[in-house]
Amino acid sequence: MAENFEFNVEVRQVGKHDSRRLRREGNIPAIVYGPNLKNVSVFVPEKEVVKFAKQQYENTIFVFKSKDSKLNNLKVLKKATTVHPVSRRPVHLDFFALDLNKTIRVAVEVRYEGRAAGVKDGGVLNTVRRDVEVECLPTQIPQFLSIDVSPLGIGNSLHASDLQVPEGVRLITLPTATLCTVVMVEEIVAQPVATAAATAEGAAATPAEGAAAAPGAAAPAAGGDAKKADAGAKKEEKK
Numbered sequence: 447m448a449e450n451f452e453f454n455v456e457v458r459q460v461g462k463h464d465s466r467r468l469r470r471e472g473n474i475p476a477i478v479y480g481p482n483l484k485n486v487s488v489f490v491p492e493k494e495v496v497k498f499a500k501q502q503y504e505n506t507i508f509v510f511k512s513k514d515s516k517l518n519n520l521k522v523l524k525k526a527t528t529v530h531p532v533s534r535r536p537v538h539l540d541f542f543a544l545d546l547n548k549t550i551r552v553a554v555e556v557r558y559e560g561r562a563a564g565v566k567d568g569g570v571l572n573t574v575r576r577d578v579e580v581e582c583l584p585t586q587i588p589q590f591l592s593i594d595v596s597p598l599g600i601g602n603s604l605h606a607s608d609l610q611v612p613e614g615v616r617l618i619t620l621p622t623a624t625l626c627t628v629v630m631v632e633e634i635v636a637q638p639v640a641t642a643a644a645t646a647e648g649a650a651a652t653p654a655e656g657a658a659a660a661p662g663a664a665a666p667a668a669g670g671d672a673k674k675a676d677a678g679a680k681k682e683e684k685k
Contacts, residue, residue: 480543
């Protein structure tokens, strides 16, 4: 289950100018919202944001430490992190204020354990999903769900229904959703190859169609020459 970690936060002024100033000073603008809390604009030290940026902290319950009484000891989840498109530095965060007595829906990582039997026979493990959605109390959020792929042969699959979900956690993702499957390498490349062949065939058909149209294009010219010959013949008769 997720552990508790701390974020030092303080209330901030809203506006682009203030946000730029905060970033220059090594802080990240953020917003906190939840069912029992109106939106509050805050900022967090960038070094703390970077420290907890790894995937392992996606469903971690954080505790706010603040001079503001309504924020101090508030328990939250990170909901979204916006990063700069070039530098990849965090530029904004969204936090969700939790009610520990109400269930929430979150995405939980799926970890695949072992080596599929079909891989030894020339197959490849094709991972379809990296996470599933579950519903539970905030204190019962699993850090991850693991599943053993060892029994899978070529052509076999695992589905969401095969996951062992802890007590108190309800699977929201459809039970029939495919998690992973073992396929032959040829099955993976077959479709692109077929597409390439179809493209080549289409390209070859274009000149052929053009060639077929050539006689038709010449026909009007031939018809025009015939009319000229008939006109000439009639003139000769009149003479």
